[in-house]
Amino acid sequence: MNSIAPGRSGPQPFEILRREDYSDVTYMLEVHHPMMARAAKPGQFVIVMSHANGERIPLTIADFNREKGTITLVIQAVGKSTMEMQQTLTAGSMLHGLAGPMGIPTHLSDARKVICVGGGLGVAPVYPQARAMKQKGAYVIGVLGFRNKDLVFWEDKFRAICDELLICTDDGSAGIKGMVTDGIKQAIEKHKDIEEVIAIGPPVMMKASANATRVAKIKTMVSLNPIMVDGTGMCGGCRVKVGEKVKFACVDGPDFDGHEVDFDDLMVRLRRYKEEERVATERWSETCRMSEPGLGELSKINEMAFPNRN
Amino acid sequence: MKKRTVRTIPQTRTPVQELDPTIRARNFEEVNCGYSESEALRESERCLFCPDPKCIEGCPVSINIPQFIQKIGEKNFRGAYDTITATNLLPAVCGRVCPQENQCEGVCTVGENLEPVAIGRLERFVGDLAIKNHWVNKPYIHPSLFKIGIIGSGPSGMACAADMAKAGCDVTVFEAFHQPGGVLRYGIPDFRLPNTVVDAEVEKLKDLGVKFECNTLAGRLFTIEQMIEELGFHAVFIGTGAGYPSMLNIPGDSLNGVLSANELLTRCNLMKAREFPKVDTPLPLGRHVVVVGAGNTAMDALRVSKRLGAETVTCVYRRSKTECPARAEEVHHAEQEGIEFHWLTNPIEVLDDGNGNVRAIRCIRMDLGEPDDSGRRRPVPIQGSEFELETDEVVYAIGTNANPIIGQTSKLTLNKRGYIETDSNLMTSIAGVFAGGDIVTGAATVIEAMGAGRKAARGMKAYLGIRDIGPIPTDGSLFGIALSEHNFTRVRIAE
Numbered sequence: 001m002n003s004i005a006p007g008r009s010g011p012q013p014f015e016i017l018r019r020e021d022y023s024d025v026t027y028m029l030e031v032h033h034p035m036m037a038r039a040a041k042p043g044q045f046v047i048v049m050s051h052a053n054g055e056r057i058p059l060t061i062a063d064f065n066r067e068k069g070t071i072t073l074v075i076q077a078v079g080k081s082t083m084e085m086q087q088t089l090t091a092g093s094m095l096h097g098l099a100g101p102m103g104i105p106t107h108l109s110d111a112r113k114v115i116c117v118g119g120g121l122g123v124a125p126v127y128p129q130a131r132a133m134k135q136k137g138a139y140v141i142g143v144l145g146f147r148n149k150d151l152v153f154w155e156d157k158f159r160a161i162c163d164e165l166l167i168c169t170d171d172g173s174a175g176i177k178g179m180v181t182d183g184i185k186q187a188i189e190k191h192k193d194i195e196e197v198i199a200i201g202p203p204v205m206m207k208a209s210a211n212a213t214r215v216a217k218i219k220t221m222v223s224l225n226p227i228m229v230d231g232t233g234m235c236g237g238c239r240v241k242v243g244e245k246v247k248f249a250c251v252d253g254p255d256f257d258g259h260e261v262d263f264d265d266l267m268v269r270l271r272r273y274k275e276e277e278r279v280a281t282e283r284w285s286e287t288c289r290m291s292e293p294g295l296g297e298l299s300k301i302n303e304m305a306f307p308n309r310n
Numbered sequence: 311m312k313k314r315t316v317r318t319i320p321q322t323r324t325p326v327q328e329l330d331p332t333i334r335a336r337n338f339e340e341v342n343c344g345y346s347e348s349e350a351l352r353e354s355e356r357c358l359f360c361p362d363p364k365c366i367e368g369c370p371v372s373i374n375i376p377q378f379i380q381k382i383g384e385k386n387f388r389g390a391y392d393t394i395t396a397t398n399l400l401p402a403v404c405g406r407v408c409p410q411e412n413q414c415e416g417v418c419t420v421g422e423n424l425e426p427v428a429i430g431r432l433e434r435f436v437g438d439l440a441i442k443n444h445w446v447n448k449p450y451i452h453p454s455l456f457k458i459g460i461i462g463s464g465p466s467g468m469a470c471a472a473d474m475a476k477a478g479c480d481v482t483v484f485e486a487f488h489q490p491g492g493v494l495r496y497g498i499p500d501f502r503l504p505n506t507v508v509d510a511e512v513e514k515l516k517d518l519g520v521k522f523e524c525n526t527l528a529g530r531l532f533t534i535e536q537m538i539e540e541l542g543f544h545a546v547f548i549g550t551g552a553g554y555p556s557m558l559n560i561p562g563d564s565l566n567g568v569l570s571a572n573e574l575l576t577r578c579n580l581m582k583a584r585e586f587p588k589v590d591t592p593l594p595l596g597r598h599v600v601v602v603g604a605g606n607t608a609m610d611a612l613r614v615s616k617r618l619g620a621e622t623v624t625c626v627y628r629r630s631k632t633e634c635p636a637r638a639e640e641v642h643h644a645e646q647e648g649i650e651f652h653w654l655t656n657p658i659e660v661l662d663d664g665n666g667n668v669r670a671i672r673c674i675r676m677d678l679g680e681p682d683d684s685g686r687r688r689p690v691p692i693q694g695s696e697f698e699l700e701t702d703e704v705v706y707a708i709g710t711n712a713n714p715i716i717g718q719t720s721k722l723t724l725n726k727r728g729y730i731e732t733d734s735n736l737m738t739s740i741a742g743v744f745a746g747g748d749i750v751t752g753a754a755t756v757i758e759a760m761g762a763g764r765k766a767a768r769g770m771k772a773y774l775g776i777r778d779i780g781p782i783p784t785d786g787s788l789f790g791i792a793l794s795e796h797n798f799t800r801v802r803i804a805e
Contacts, residue, residue, distance in 0.1 A: 235573035268666035276592030
């Protein structure tokens with residue numbers, strides 16, 4: 001508990017201890033933060049700033065290790081910030097900012113049989129929830145969706161904690177051919193006593209999952225990741241419509257009843273900065289092309305991005 | 311010195327240099343240039359040094375205003391600084407952002423016949439001089455071995471931190487953002503309060519030994535209870551503010567292009583989005599911006615939008631200009647900069663362009679009826695007066711609510727609106743845990759929050775058994791003990 005070291009002030013570096021690449025676009029960072037590892041609970045997220053001029057981006061805590069004092073983030077390179085992080089962050093580099101754990105932890109229900117659904121990047125954040133349900137003694141069915149077999153990750157991690165595991169791929173190159181909703185339907189047909197579904201992934205997937213369980217009236221919890229700035233309930237950028245009410249995902253969520261969430265509204269709001277994202281990404285790839293970074297260049301970028309490293 | 315009277319002093323207020331409205335509306339330079347030495351000297355001649363100075367009573371932290379003005383007159387600027395900092399830690403900030411017209415200047419005796427003494431501008435003059443010359447009033451601090459945790463680095467947290475550091479405590483301030491300052495950093499824009507001034511004030515606290523821990527979300531990273539029980543804090547102050555923005559709850563609230571003033575200001579001030587794409591945080595520019603509300607935050611949002619390059623910037627407010635809560639100076643500056651005002655106008659719907667973006671806002675004209683609970687005349691809609699204002703960005707600056715995080719993560723007693731309940735010494739329902747500022751009172755001003763931080767510090771010192779030199783303003787008893795000074799002797803923890 002002594003990680004609040006005396007004398008530190010201003011922006012504090014958070015060291016990356018390990019990095020692993022799961023595919024061309026998906027990578028994992030294990031970040032040193034003993035206090036957060038101790039506080040984190042399934043369902044929570046962090047705000048990361050990779051450098052002083054960076055954005056504050058929300059990322060779900062995919063795993064935490066209290067003994068090692070680390071938290072794990074699984075990131076998909078989809079925009080400028082995440083692509084830049086993919087290129088510049090390695091073991092030993094520091095994040096400029098890392099705040100959290102944010103959001104209300106997942107309320108672990110007493111359900112005896114659950115389906116934990118992860119789609120694409122949502123596979124990572126659903127893992128701690130599946131593990132926690134398993135530890136509570138529930139029968140856990142994992143349903144993981146990927147585009148194809150090259151993008152599959154954490155299969156063995158899930159096998160270790162799931163009583164049943166269904167992998168779904170769009171092209172059938174691994175597991176069953178189809179979407180996670182096909183996996184959910186299969187599981188519901190086989191087990192008539194499923195009490196809860198936890199679904200995390202892209203909004204369109206969570207919407208489909210919620211629809212798939214609506215008729216059977218199975219409680220379905222989803223974890224939302226809208227656009228945020230502060231993550232502490234201050235900007236209202238992450239507001240979502242749940243039932244008739246407006247909720248802030250950062251402090252009122254991120255978990256909500258999937259049958260109540262207005263996903264169409266969420267998807268429209270996620271498009272808000274599409275144009276700016278395009279400008280930033282283009283501008284960034286332009287600079288990258290101009291310098292065609294070899295290893296030397298990379299460390300130079302690193303230096304520019306992390307002036308506080310030393 | 312010859313006795314001054316209203317007849318003998320300079321009759322008009324010394325004007326302050328301001329940037330030309332047409333030029334400043336396109337940049338983020340500070341509007342008010344501040345007094346020069348000669349201007350400050352002239353203005354100091356306007357103080358009557360009343361035997362019963364009302365201005366001190368009007369000041370939430372009771373600065374000895376006639377004394378510091380007298381010292382300015384004697385060209386003893388350092389002395390003036392010492393006088394102010396005896397009660398106010400941040401003169402450069404308060405001289406800029408205090409609503410002086412409702413406080414010290416509002417009750418100034420000169421103001422009964424002429425324009426009141428420009429106390430705020432004089433205070434700022436002294437504050438800026440202190441920053442320029444690196445004046446620090448570093449008292450002799452006898453270490454008391456008490457460890458104090460402060461949650462939130464805004465005005466109340468900074469004020470409490472300073473007082474506890476001066477009492478010899480080991481003070482750590484926790485801030486969730488990556489930079490300290492709270493609303494001074496993310497909320498108030500550079501043209502009113504430059505970030506360099508905030509930096510300077512933070513540095514002053516560091517000189518007193520205060521530590522700042524950014525990126526630290528207290529409540530979630532560790533709870534209030536853990537701070538006391540596990541992290542070894544002997545007392546905690548909560549100054550998390552009222553930052554949860556209200557939405558209008560009208561149709562179209564969630565359209566793209568509708569945002570809270572907090573979001574606009576945070577992106578612009580803290581995240582420097584105006585430099586996008588040089589920095590990564592975007593802030594799409596509206597060409598026709600409508601800001602709903604007419605408080606100081608609304609004025610900031612209006613003037614920021616103008617500076618970001620919007621073609622038209624319009625304020626929509628349901629009451630009239632007389633009732634508007636913003637400082638008169640802010641409204642005046644906004645008008646100078648070409649902001650349009652629609653007084654007595656209430657928005658009823660934000661309209662969609664068909665793609666989920668804002669196309670226009672539908673409003674209705676209002677009329678003033680009978681006074682309501684606030685004493686202001688209640689606005690009532692005029693039937694059939696609906697009209698549309700074309701806009702692509704609607705900013706809500708209609709107030710904020712309590713930040714919920716501490717309430718969610720601790721057993722503290724809250725009132726029904728989510729604000730923290732305290733006793734008259736600002737101690738909460740948990741012994742040793744104090745709270746002050748907006749998280750107790752609801753949204754208020756910087757100086758009021760600072761006053762609360764200082765009051766909490768006094769309560770905290772009494773709780774810890776640190777003898778306080780100043781008077782303890784309470785209802786006469788403290789934690790059930792009668793207030794005679796002998797009851798409080800300094801308690802030391804064994805080394």
